[in-house]
Amino acid sequence: MTNPIGDIEKAQVILVTGSNTTENHPVLSSYIKRAVTQKGAKLILVDPRRIKLADFAAKWLRPTLGTDVAWINGMMNVILKEGLYDEAYVNSRTVGLDDVKKVVEKYTPEFVEKITGIPAEELKAAARLYAGAKAGSIIYCMGITQHTCGTDNVKSLANLAMLCGNVGIEGGGVNPLRGQNNVQGACDMGGLPNVYTGYQKTSDPAVRKRMAMAWGVSNLPDSTGLTVMEMMDGAHEGTLKAIYIIGENPILSDPDQRHVKEGLGHLDFLVVQDIFLTETARLADVVLPSASFAEKDGTFTNTERKIQRVRKALTPPGEAKEDWAIIADLSTRMGYPMNYKDAQEIMAEITRVTPSYCGINYNRLEQDGIFWPCTGTDHPGTPCLHMDSFTCGLGVFHGIEWIPPAEVPDEQFPLYLTTGRVLYQYHTGTMTMKSEGLNRLAPESFVEISNEDASSLGLQDGEAVKLSTRRGAITAKTRISLKAKSGTVFVPFHYAGGPANALTNPAIDPVSKIPEYKVCAVKIEKIQGGI
Amino acid sequence: MESKETLFIDGKEYPFQAGETVLNVAQRNGIDIPTLCFMKNASPTGACRMCVVEVRGARTLLAACVTPAAPKMVVKTNTPDVMKSRRLNLELLLSSGHHNCLVQDLDMDSWTDFQLRSLKADGHKDICPVYGDCRLQELAIKYQVRGVRFEPTEPRHKIEDVNPFIVRDLTRCILCGRCVQACNEVQVNNAISYGYRGTRSKIVASGDRALKDSDCVFCGECVQACPVGALVPVQDILENDPSKGETRLVKTTCSYCGVGCQMYLHVRKEKIVKVTGVEGIGPNYGSLCVKGRFGYSFINSPERLTKPLIKENGAFREASWDEALNLIQTRLGKIKKDTGPDSIAFLVSARITNEENYVAQKFARAVIGTNNVDHCARL
Numbered sequence: 063m064t065n066p067i068g069d070i071e072k073a074q075v076i077l078v079t080g081s082n083t084t085e086n087h088p089v090l091s092s093y094i095k096r097a098v099t100q101k102g103a104k105l106i107l108v109d110p111r112r113i114k115l116a117d118f119a120a121k122w123l124r125p126t127l128g129t130d131v132a133w134i135n136g137m138m139n140v141i142l143k144e145g146l147y148d149e150a151y152v153n154s155r156t157v158g159l160d161d162v163k164k165v166v167e168k169y170t171p172e173f174v175e176k177i178t179g180i181p182a183e184e185l186k187a188a189a190r191l192y193a194g195a196k197a198g199s200i201i202y203c204m205g206i207t208q209h210t211c212g213t214d215n216v217k218s219l220a221n222l223a224m225l226c227g228n229v230g231i232e233g234g235g236v237n238p239l240r241g242q243n244n245v246q247g248a249c250d251m252g253g254l255p256n257v258y259t260g261y262q263k264t265s266d267p268a269v270r271k272r273m274a275m276a277w278g279v280s281n282l283p284d285s286t287g288l289t290v291m292e293m294m295d296g297a298h299e300g301t302l303k304a305i306y307i308i309g310e311n312p313i314l315s316d317p318d319q320r321h322v323k324e325g326l327g328h329l330d331f332l333v334v335q336d337i338f339l340t341e342t343a344r345l346a347d348v349v350l351p352s353a354s355f356a357e358k359d360g361t362f363t364n365t366e367r368k369i370q371r372v373r374k375a376l377t378p379p380g381e382a383k384e385d386w387a388i389i390a391d392l393s394t395r396m397g398y399p400m401n402y403k404d405a406q407e408i409m410a411e412i413t414r415v416t417p418s419y420c421g422i423n424y425n426r427l428e429q430d431g432i433f434w435p436c437t438g439t440d441h442p443g444t445p446c447l448h449m450d451s452f453t454c455g456l457g458v459f460h461g462i463e464w465i466p467p468a469e470v471p472d473e474q475f476p477l478y479l480t481t482g483r484v485l486y487q488y489h490t491g492t493m494t495m496k497s498e499g500l501n502r503l504a505p506e507s508f509v510e511i512s513n514e515d516a517s518s519l520g521l522q523d524g525e526a527v528k529l530s531t532r533r534g535a536i537t538a539k540t541r542i543s544l545k546a547k548s549g550t551v552f553v554p555f556h557y558a559g560g561p562a563n564a565l566t567n568p569a570i571d572p573v574s575k576i577p578e579y580k581v582c583a584v585k586i587e588k589i590q591g592g593i
Numbered sequence: 594m595e596s597k598e599t600l601f602i603d604g605k606e607y608p609f610q611a612g613e614t615v616l617n618v619a620q621r622n623g624i625d626i627p628t629l630c631f632m633k634n635a636s637p638t639g640a641c642r643m644c645v646v647e648v649r650g651a652r653t654l655l656a657a658c659v660t661p662a663a664p665k666m667v668v669k670t671n672t673p674d675v676m677k678s679r680r681l682n683l684e685l686l687l688s689s690g691h692h693n694c695l696v697q698d699l700d701m702d703s704w705t706d707f708q709l710r711s712l713k714a715d716g717h718k719d720i721c722p723v724y725g726d727c728r729l730q731e732l733a734i735k736y737q738v739r740g741v742r743f744e745p746t747e748p749r750h751k752i753e754d755v756n757p758f759i760v761r762d763l764t765r766c767i768l769c770g771r772c773v774q775a776c777n778e779v780q781v782n783n784a785i786s787y788g789y790r791g792t793r794s795k796i797v798a799s800g801d802r803a804l805k806d807s808d809c810v811f812c813g814e815c816v817q818a819c820p821v822g823a824l825v826p827v828q829d830i831l832e833n834d835p836s837k838g839e840t841r842l843v844k845t846t847c848s849y850c851g852v853g854c855q856m857y858l859h860v861r862k863e864k865i866v867k868v869t870g871v872e873g874i875g876p877n878y879g880s881l882c883v884k885g886r887f888g889y890s891f892i893n894s895p896e897r898l899t900k901p902l903i904k905e906n907g908a909f910r911e912a913s914w915d916e917a918l919n920l921i922q923t924r925l926g927k928i929k930k931d932t933g934p935d936s937i938a939f940l941v942s943a944r945i946t947n948e949e950n951y952v953a954q955k956f957a958r959a960v961i962g963t964n965n966v967d968h969c970a971r972l
Contacts, residue, residue: 067852067876088780088812088882090852095781240851242943242969244950251950252958253941253968259951264964277959283934287964293938302938302965303928306921308953309942310969331924337897347924348917349909351898352945354891355848356858356865360946362846364853366876372946375843375858375865376892380899381914385942385949389956391914395922398960400952408948430874431853485810488849488884496891499757499827500884503811 063366065199065235066433066445071097072233075195079108079130079219080205080580083115085485087203087239090365091115094201104195106188108133109205110480110547111510121188124547125178127478128209128467128581134218135166135464136174137189138225142166146193148227155451156224158459165461177464193226197233204241204482208579210468212571217460224457230448240365242489243355247363250419250434251412255287260416276415279398289575290316291568297325304331308385309352313341314490317577318533318568319561335388338492341558352385353378360386360405361427363434366445369422370431467581468569471549475531475583477515478550481566482580487556494556507560509538509553509586512546519586528587529553534564537589551584600666609662616644616657619670626670627679627735629686629728629820630769631658634878635778641769642682643732647672654678680736686729687740691748691764692821694721694730721765721822722829728820729767750795756805758827758887759816766823768794772815780880784808785815811883817869826887832866844871847885848944852876854885865889925961934962941968 070076070093083091091114097103098118107119108130116122125133141147142163152159171182178185192198200223206215220229220236228234240246252258262269265284274282288296290312296302298321305326316322326332326345334346343349355362357378363369378384383391386408390400402408406424413420421436421443432443447453471477486504488494495501509529511521521527523542528535529551538553538560546552555562567582599606602615602624609618614637619626630641639659646657649667654675657668669675721727733739748764768787773796776785784807788797798807816824840861847854854877859867868886872879901917902909912920928936939957941950950968957966 084810087850087852088810089854089877089880089885092780092880096778099781100778242851243846243848243853244945244947245851245943245968247947248941248943248945248950248968251941251947252954253950253966255964255967258954258958264958273958277955279959282958283962283964285935285964287935287966288938290940290967290969293940293965293967296938301936303932303936304925305938305940306925306957307940308949309944310940312940312969315969330928333921337891338894339896339898339902343898346902347904348912348921349898349902349904350917351900354897355845355944355946356843356889356892358946360948362848362853363947364846364876365851366853368853368876369947370846370853370855371844372848373843373845375845375860376863379893379897381901382897382899383914385945386952388918389949389952392918392921393952393956393960395918396926396960398956400956402952405946405948408951412947412951486883488888493849493891494884494888496894496896497888498890500888502757503883 063235063237063239064229064447065233065237066366066368067093069233069235069446070094070199070201071101071103073097073103073195073197073199074233075104075106075192075198077106077108077192077198077200078115079200079202080207080215081201081203081239082109082111082113082205082482083201083203083239084113086241086483087365088485090239094118104191106191110550111552112545112547121184121191123180123184123188125180127480127550128211128470129178129464130206130209130215131211131218131462131464132169132174132177133180133185134215134222135169135462136171136178136180136185137192138162138222139166139169139174140171140186140189141193141225144190146190147225151227152225155230156457156459159225161461162221162225162459165463192222195226195228197231198223198226198228199234199237200228201237201239203239205580207238207574208576209581210569210571210578211465212576213573214462214465218462220457221459221462224459229457230446230450230452232446235446238365243364244362246365246367247361247369250363250416255289258415259412260418273415291570291575291577294322294325297328300328303329304333305329306333306335307342307346308335309337311336311340311342311490311492313345314555314558314561314563317563317566317579319564320534321568335385336492337382340490340492350388351380351382352388353382357382358384358405361409364431366433368431368433369419369427369436371424371427468578469532469567469582471583475585477584477586479529479531479565479582479584480550480552480580481555481562482552483556484554487554489556491556491558507536507538507554507557507562508541509551510541510543510546511551511586512548513542514548515546515551516540516542520588521586526589528589529565529584530587531565531567531582531584533567536560536562536564551586555579598664600662600664600668602668603670613662614658615646615648615655615660615662615666615668618662619657624670626657627732628658629732629767630771632771632774632818635774638770638774641686641767643679645675645678645682646670647675676736680738683729683733683736683738684740684742686767687733687738688743689746689767690821690823691762692721692729692740694724694727722825723822727822753803754827755803756811758811758883759804759813760825760827760830761804762823762825763795765821766796767821768796769820771818771820772796772824775814775818780812780814782808782810782812784810811887812881813883813886814880817879826867828867828887832861838862840866847881849882849884849888854881856881856885858889864893929961935965937961937963938965938967941966943968
């Protein structure tokens, strides 16, 4: 997030898109709901599903799946044509508006209506509302990023925010919500194929040299590594021989389950380090028991870039160990001794090699967390990014054309399928499904379908159906719901018995390598005689 | 911004900002005015009248939480009249529900038939589950009040325990309204509200239905807000028997979504028995969601991995750390030698700590020699 969570209540207009906030980030959603009910903010919700936030929205736009660039361009078309943009901001802080102007010219509300199904007048009203706000906050999540055009979607939102002068101000910003407790931290720590900690590029020789020196090795690899999806391909092709997986369950979380399972099966050697024997761990050659968050000291970095303490409350069960201790032990055995005494000592090393974390220490985190960048022990941290200027100087506009999703409905697979989470379960369920209570509230997979679609297929509520795509098939119970848009069905991805990712399309965004979880084409059939 | 306006509390002069209440000014200056229904970050209701103070010129005692500070106002917080009023309020509150803790009976002779009867009532045979952690009890002890002055009202409500997380015992409810504020003003889930009128007043969900049949999403904000034993986590009924030993609190960060809520783990003998939100700091200021507050049983799950496992002929067997790590060392070493470091890849994790991710990517890059490092940020 460019802005802290608390800023949501300072916005006049909040645009939420691709985020079912009340179910996926419940506590954060309260900020949105309070802003609307108590602070007079107006909510623009852009989401095909009638999610809970629709009850709070001043404007609810319901686009066809995978048409985000089109409606964002359409809003910019209106804003530019009506002269509603922040000219002073655009002139002083950005470059490249002409590029956007050229592209969005043809995205008139009428043209956009044809692509997205959003009535032209509704789009105009939403554009005027957003542009008219002194501070407008954009909040998005995987509904924006998990597309083959995910990077385009994000850039388009950034265009819209910059056009209206909403980046680098209190209550504004472009705010992606992180789905897992420490996604932000895993990225910050160099858990990516092309960067070390603090997004220092592995391709930069000066950075490599500095890291090699800090780590006491003669040289470090310079080629960009593989992403998750590329790893699975490499495993299939036989170029990748071994994978070491820590605390992830790609069999359920990655698209095209069969491809992942086969890929992992091809490996010579698979190590999985986890707190449970997950679907993925079952395929491993060696499984290592690790400590849960309640059994270790350390830090997580949240979606607003706030580094917060994790504290040990219990000793790990049996012989389970902290993940860092396991790796350090293995490293020592492999001839590179890692003799960290505790997590605090590791943090001290992180701060030495990471400019954005360099002012962090556990003493400072004792009472409350600190927002990075924090560039010195006397630096207070940075809740709001890009305040006076963009980190990279001027904000750059990018004119972006809409391209359709990799797969759209056709005669054979006539419906759109989208996937996501439900409130009472979490990700692949390794944690939540151990709770009897949560399972009572959300026991099994389902397919959420509109009344119209259900009746045209002759389906009853609760009836088991077969869903199939070009990748695979699952069965799930029908849930006829007002949430569903006609022509689009939704399946949660938590459940191993009815795994949504047996259906999803592994087509990926060319830049971010994110798979298109949020759109593919599906067929629904009655099961004759039931199951 | 320094204000020029001042008022006097117990003889001392304090500045205040426009819009502040007498309670705000008192709390900011460390003056103790007892509160029960008052909730930070929600609009004050003045329902419980515990915070009454004497204001010169006022006809009656005023509730500090709803009385705006005014220039030259003279406030007294502990006059005999104030004390008398607070004690009377407490006596009324104690009689308004089923408060069968020791406060009701400091000397054992005064048990009434009613109390004996209600002790035997269904579900009430045990001591109140929030004994020792009850604001009403705390105030009753502080003001030396017993619940024997007025005839207690008959319990009118059945205990509701048909959902997995929250036990609602409205016989202990004092209608302070904190749960309604928590639900409607803090979490804005709008699931509960006041229902009925007068002596039949009751906190209701969706037209007086069970929570599980209402809009309730089991965030438990109401449970944390409840000052008595009317809303209690199911787990508390099962676990929070003081005879099982002390609990200690460990402040940490939630491990579900990326919001990073600050929470207290309540630990008793190597077991998490309860989770509550940390009040006063962001990002959650005491709030949690259903997963953070109630979804902790995975930690003490018997299905946790406790020993390294090695697969042999398609089946796992337990192994020592030495054996498992030596095997990994040998296999990774050989693969690195035979097909190069880039034939090995690492998936680090959005679930583990920064420190652990750092060590893992360092191991991949500096020890194995590959940039094949990724995690499920995209998934």
